[in-house]
């Protein structure tokens with residue numbers, strides 16, 4: 001591979017995705033989701049009443065629905081809906097009883113209900129690092145969404161993942177990549193320092 005290609009973050013990200021996804025699949029088979037949901041609930045509870053976004057898991061993503069089910073009793077929980085390529089996500093109210101339909105990329109979306117703007121976001125991811133950088137599937141959906149929401153007000157971005165999804169180095173980042181405030185895994189919750 002040429003030096004230029006190695007330094008291209010898009011190329012680097014693709015290689016890291018593949019490696020970390022293999023580890024995520026292994027962790028998913030072990031299924032430490034219950035322990036992670038306990039930690040997630042501890043982090044979310046103080047925010048009860050705020051509009052909070054979760055996600056409907058796809059592939060080997062860790063399942064946040066146990067914690068979201070509890071939070072939906074205390075306040076509005078929303079999940080992402082894709083408007084189109086290159087556009088930020090919008091969010092529709094979810095409850096455990098909501099009628100769900102298939103959305104793009106296999107994630108379920110609510111068939112009906114109000115669209116609300118979240119202040120606290122539980123964000124799915126492929127990889128994270130020790131400084132709060134996040135790598136997703138490459139659509140840039142969460143980067144665009146977090147940029148838009150933070151321009152309008154304060155948001156809290158919480159990554160939810162298996163501990164095995166931590167990348168040992170610093171993830172390659174572009175100017176548009178958004179950093180996480182915290183990450184929650186089966187090991188516990190970690191808060192990242194704000195950028196220097």
Ligand SMILES: Nc1nc2c(c(=O)[nH]1)N(C=O)[C@@H](CNc1ccc(C(=O)N[C@@H](CCC(=O)O)C(=O)O)cc1)CN2
Nearest residue numbers: 055056057058080082105107124136137138139141142
């Ligand atoms: N559960 C869940 N819901 C979510 C997301 C997510 O990551 N997880 N998203 C977070 O953004 C959005 C969906 N984004 C996605 C974007 C791309 C692919 C995907 O499969 N991409 C291809 C590669 C495409 C390419 O770059 O060529 C792939 O991985 O095979 C999946 C989801 C909205 N909802």
Ligand SMILES: Nc1ncnc2c1ncn2[C@@H]1O[C@H](COP(=O)(O)OP(=O)(O)OP(=O)(O)O)[C@@H](O)[C@H]1O
Nearest residue numbers: 134135136137138139140141142143144147176177
């Ligand atoms: N706020 C933004 N405005 C314009 N383009 C953006 C913005 N955020 C991200 N992008 C573009 O989206 C592309 C994909 O981003 P990236 O690979 O970081 O996605 P990701 O974080 O892995 O995916 P996702 O957020 O969907 O889970 C980038 O090449 C970037 O140029």
